[in-house]
Structures are given as C-alpha cells and as structure tokens.
Amino acid sequence: MIPDWPVPSPIGAAVTLRDGGVSTGPYASWNLAAHVGDDPAAVAENRRRLRQRLELPAEPVWLNQVHGDRIVEIGPGRCGTPTADASFTRRPGVVCAVLTADCLPVLLTDGRTVAAVHAGWRGLAAGVLDNALSMPPWRRPPMAWLGPAIGPNAFEVGDEVRAAFLTRDPTLACAFRPCRGRWLADLYRIARRILQTCGVTEIFGGTFCTYTDSERFFSYRRDGICGRHATLIWRRA
Numbered sequence: 001m002i003p004d005w006p007v008p009s010p011i012g013a014a015v016t017l018r019d020g021g022v023s024t025g026p027y028a029s030w031n032l033a034a035h036v037g038d039d040p041a042a043v044a045e046n047r048r049r050l051r052q053r054l055e056l057p058a059e060p061v062w063l064n065q066v067h068g069d070r071i072v073e074i075g076p077g078r079c080g081t082p083t084a085d086a087s088f089t090r091r092p093g094v095v096c097a098v099l100t101a102d103c104l105p106v107l108l109t110d111g112r113t114v115a116a117v118h119a120g121w122r123g124l125a126a127g128v129l130d131n132a133l134s135m136p137p138w139r140r141p142p143m144a145w146l147g148p149a150i151g152p153n154a155f156e157v158g159d160e161v162r163a164a165f166l167t168r169d170p171t172l173a174c175a176f177r178p179c180r181g182r183w184l185a186d187l188y189r190i191a192r193r194i195l196q197t198c199g200v201t202e203i204f205g206g207t208f209c210t211y212t213d214s215e216r217f218f219s220y221r222r223d224g225i226c227g228r229h230a231t232l233i234w235r236r237a
Contacts, residue, residue, distance in 0.1 A: 003145045005204040008111045010092070013233045014054055015105070015147050017216045021046035023227060031218070031227025033099045034062075038227065050230060060097035060232055061087060065118045067103075069126040071135050085128050088115035088136040095234040101218040102210050104149035104187045105231035108132060108142040114233045115142070121157070124190055125164040133198040143202035144195050147231045148217050151209025152177075152186035155221070161185060169193065 001015040021030030022045050027038040032050060034043045051059065061074045064083040071086035074094050087096045088108075096116040098105050103120030106129060117123075117132045133142070157176075162183050165172040175189040188206040195203055210217035218226040 001148075003107065003147070003205060005143060005145045005202075007109055007143065010236045011109050011111065011114065011233065012054070012056075012236060013107055013109075013145065013231075015231045016050065016229050018218050018227065018229070019216075020053075021049060026223060026225040027227040032230040033228035036228060037225065054232070056095050056232075057093040057234060057236065058095055060095040060230065062097060062099070063087060063118070065099065067118075067120055067122040067126075069123060069128040069131050071115070071117075071128065071131045073136070085119075085123050086115060086117040086132045088113055088132065089235075090137070092235045092237040095232055097230050097232045099228040099230055100147070100149070100210075101220045101226055101228045102150040102155075102222075104191055105147035105229075106132070106191060107145045107147065107231065107233045108136075109233065109235075110138050110140050110142040112235070113138060113142070114235055116231060116233050119187070119191060121155075121161055121164075121185065121187065121190075124187070124194065125161075125168065127168075129191060129194045130198060133195070133200065141199040141201065143204070144200050145204045146188055146191055146206035148208040148210050148213075148229065149187050150211045150219065150221055152184060152188065154209055154211035155185045155187060156180075157183050157185045159183070165190060169197070 098118040106117040108115040
C-alpha cells in the first residue's frame with residue numbers, strides 16, 4: 001500500500017499487506033517481524049522481497065519496540081537494533097520503519113526529515129507522538145499520514161486506558177464511546193488531536209481497521225499469534 005498524501009517526489013513511503021511473502025500458518029504470508037515466533041528463514045526472505053519490491057536504497061532500520069516514548073535518530077551505517085518506538089533521519093537513503101498489527105503507525109515528513117512512529121495506546125499516552133514532533137529538526141510542521149490500525153468500532157478498552165488519556169488532555173473524552181461497561185477507543189481521533197495540538201495541520205489516512213479487514217491486515221487483537229506489517233518512509237538521494 002502506497003500512502004495517499006501530497007509529499008514531494010523524493011519521499012518514498014509504503015505499508016506492507018499480509019499477502020506477498022513466504023511465511024505460513026498464523027504468519028501467512030508476508031510477516032516482517034523476527035520476534036513473533038515465525039521461521040527466521042521465512043522472515044529473512046520476506047525482508048529480502050520487501051527491499052526488492054520497493055527498490056529500497058538500504059535495509060530498513062528495524063526497532064526493538066517496547067510501547068514507550070523514545071525516538072532515535074538514524075544515520076547512515078547505523079548497526080544493531082535500537083530500542084525505541086520511533087525513528088527519524090535527515091539523511092537520504094536511510095529507511096525508517098515500524099512494525100504493527102493493530103497499533104497505529106504514523107509517518108511524518110517536511111520534505112527533508114522523515115520519521116516513522118509506532119503509536120499504540122501506551123505510546124500515545126506516554127507521548128511518543130509528541131516527542132516525534134518536538135525532537136527532530138523540522139523546518140516547518142510536518143505533514144502526517146496515519147496508517148492501518150484497529151478501528152474505532154473494534155478497539156475495546158477499560159477505564160484505565162480512558163483515564164490515561166483524559167489525564168493528559170480532558171478533551172480526548174470525545175475519542176471514547178461506552179460499550180458494554182467498557183469503552184470503544186478511537187486511536188485515529190486521539191492521534192489527530194495530538195498532531196493538531198502540536199501544530200500539524202496536514203493529516204492524511206486514518207480510514208482503516210486491521211481488526212475487521214482480515215484479508216489485508218494482521219491483527220493481534222483478533223488473532224493473538226500473527227505476523228506484523230512494516231510501515232516505512234525514506235528520502236531518495
């Protein structure tokens with residue numbers, strides 16, 4: 001899937017769907033995550049296909065995602081797997097990536113700097129999106145694209161989740177609807193509110209539901225054991 005947003009031509013971005021790889025069983029078929037129990041050889045082949053299909057300038061910089069608020073800068077030749085839930089770069093040819101299967105992936109760019117953010121509810125409540133908007137040296141407020149996540153009619157949460165968001169911003173009450181003694185949470189609405197509060201006015205995407213669209217998307221909430229999608233962004237040389 002290629003994001004539909006008016007970025008300058010040097011910016012590349014994409015999201016993988018669940019078909020197109022070699023993984024089997026609950027990971028079928030294009031699982032990009034190495035930490036979910038899939039065959040390492042299958043993951044390696046899926047990642048090779050990703051680089052080939054998108055003609056990526058380099059191997060994506062994969063993160064050890066922990067549902068936190070840390071963002072790291074990625075430079076050329078960086079080794080290892082940083083522990084963080086967002087990355088950014090100002091360098092052409094460097095590919096930022098996050099892995100998701102219900103959590104919200106957010107891409108940001110001002111035409112020069114690019115960032116990829118893993119924004120599940122814990123990360124959003126902790127401030128990962130705020131950090132991604134304040135830490136990089138943006139020339140102007142970036143535009144944002146909200147990728148595939150669990151939708152507002154499927155994400156059932158408890159009082160503690162709602163309380164975490166209302167503590168940081170009481171106006172986020174509008175992102176929760178009562179449901180059988182619990183709440184339906186709208187991650188897209190929460191993310192849009194945070195983006196707008198941080199000065200972002202160009203916001204695109206946010207019309208998907210990984211939980212209900214089983215043909216295209218993995219969903220941890222739906223399936224438990226499953227693969228992960230990659231959401232990527234880079235700047236061409």
